[in-house]
Amino acid sequence: MNILIILVPCSLLLGLGALAGFIWTLRNNQYEDPDGDAARVLLEDD
Amino acid sequence: MTATVNRAPLTDAPTHHLVLPGIRCAGCIRTVENTLQARADVIAARVNLSRKRASITAQPGSDPGPWIADLRRAGIEAHETREPGATGGADYVMHLGVAGFAMMNVMLLSVAIWSGAADTTRDFMHWVSAAIALPATVFSARPFFSHAWSALRAGRLNMDVPISLAILLACGMSLYEVIQGGEHAWFDAALALTFFLLIGRVLDQRLRRRARSAADDLAALEPSRVLRIEGREPVRRPIADIRVGDSLWLTAGARVPVDARLESGRGMVDRSFITGESGPVARVVGDVLLAGEIMLTGPATVRVTAVGEDTTLRRVAQLVAMSEGARGRFRSLADRAAEIYTPAVHILAIAAFAGWFLATGELRTAINVAIATLVITCPCALGLAVPAVAVAATSRLYMSGLLLTSDTVLERLAQVDTVVFDKTGTLTKRVPGVPEGLSPDERSVLKALADASGHPICQELSGTLADINPADLADVRELAGDQVTGAWRGIPVRIGRRTATDPTTMFSIGDTVYSLNAKETPLPSAGSAVQRLKALGLATIMMTGDTDQHADAVAAELGIDTVWSGIDAQGKVARVQTLRTAGRCVLMVGDGLNDTAALATADVSIAPGTALDATRNAADVIILSGDLSQIAPALKISRAACRRMKQNFGIAAGYNAIAVPVALLGFATPLAAAVAMSGSSITVVANALRAFRA
Structure with missing residues (x-):
């Protein structure tokens, strides 16, 4: 069961990474305009 | 013009906000951003499609009026708002x-x-x-x-x-x-x-x-700037900057933004939002105009007598807000x-x-x-x-054009057993009548003249004649607020007042003259709205300040059970109160300031999106689409x-x-x-x- 000492922190780190990503998207205002972001994909870059 | 699409979020804090009720797609985003950025005084513009708004960073002191005009030319409806829209809350x-x-x-x-x-x-x-x-x-x-x-x-x-x-x-x-x-x-x-x-x-x-945020959008539809006469020239200023004693310039069709006294020009005024009376009223120099009235003729200059919270409109709204009772006593299911x-x-x-x-x-x-x-x-x-x-029910109702403004509305709507309608403005509208016996040619001339004018009567007319092809007219001229003239096959044609003192609107071709007197007609959706409500087993009542026969005729046409006519604002409150005391759960539908107190007294209230903000604030549900036949489905959903x-x-x-x-x-x-x-x-x-x- 010693493998748990490595695996549990590993899974926690992965989870924390995902949480940090979520918080980053929140701080970065990525949920401000979901419809607009979906539409802007269709616009060409000039 | 360089077609750039602004991708980065605005770096500087936005200085102006526009509400864009009609935008739907990527193309609209590009049109709006390019149109705005083409203006020299705009530094950056970014559209938020989810909230249907644009945030603009501009040079200090910029006036968004010309931007809105540019957008309108590009086919986009825009209104200025002071609110940046609901932000944060994450x-x-x-x-x-x-x-x-x-x-x-x-x-x-x-x-x-x-x-x-x-x-x-x-x-x-x-x-x-x-x-x-x-x-x-x-x-x-x-x-x-x-x-x-x-x-x-x-x-x-x-x-x-x-x-x-x-x-x-x-x-x-x-x-x-x-x-x-x-x-x-x-x-x-x-x-x-x-x-x-x-x-x-x-x-x-x-x-x-x-x-x-939807309520903010509605508020943005109200004019936020007016023309103030400074020196000799009218200058567009935010309403908040207007002070008592200023001179304002009102164009035909404009809603009077503050209480004021007419200084020059004479005019016809639509007071239906204030009094519920359907007919236009004549005003001469020295008469008082109240905030919320609509100038049918123009232009006119007025001297401001009260602004902001001191206007009659606001004072009435405050009285209503203080007496609101039905809502506070309601205990929600939760x-x-x-x-x-x-x-x-x-x-x-x-x-x-x-x-x-x-x-x-x-x-x-x-x-x-x-x-x-x-x-x-x-x-x-x-x-x-x-x-x-x-959330599920509110989203469903929002899709059919109904906006719920408080959290217990659904439960109160579900209990309704009696629906009380205001007549004028809610069930009926004054539509300028297209005269009987016009030849097809004459109809197309009328349509062409009406199209050429921005006056409310002409706009209604061109709506009524939507399926007619306009005739070719030469030399079309509009004397704003007074008349529109032109020539058809060499014959002079005209829409305007009969004489300087007789306000009846006339349509003339050469020597032939037709009266365009406005008729009060039920809204297209009113009949089916009443039928559907009755099918749900609800009692329908119409309350109006107008005279008996007219009200009876409208009620008979729509199939409304009960008519109470000749009732003023206090009377409406008293009648709603009586119904509630008798154990009825009353839904009040109204749009005028004279209905506002009754709206607040009823168990639930509905107002159309075109109502004055004071009235809208007293209502629980706002019909954004103006389609009354949505009321019955809304009751079913609730x-x-x-x-x-x-x-x-x-x-x-x-x-x-x-x-x-x-x-x-x-x-x-x-x-x-x-x-x-x-x-x-x-x-x-x-x-x-x-x-x-x-």
């Missing part, structure tokens, strides 16, 4: 994210324990769970703690008190058990409780924010459920503790059973029962929604009927709690998200 989502992360990880560790991990492995898992759960709970459950604390300080109990107690006790007892090397820890239950309840809160918050639930759960937990302590004499067992009872009674399902249904809320409470109670005896007998494990909590929450949400059929 904090509950952050709490939800942290709770969700912690719950998933603790649940994973718990699965190992439930599968039979023992001794040091179990203790290790428990300690890791504690290390995740304690800080996560402290952060995520803070909204519940602070609400519970403020309720307790005020000497009240609310839903947050048992929730906070369950979370705190579950964490505290689990920590004690872990230190003692015990078998059961409830960390996952505490986190699941927090997570599911936060979902309810986030849904609630989203609902309110959307209502507020409140009533909380009133039963909160004491019941506390009594059960205390009884469990006392029973087990007396029976076994073991403090630790007794506390464990009491906590299991607190946790397993799952307020999650109760907390989700109402908001999940409310009834279905209430049935579903009750079903949800039933589901929650059903789970508890099984879970509580199990917990009281001491058989509850963290696994059982997790199953009961998730199971009931998911069932409740799934039930709420079933489609609503109107």
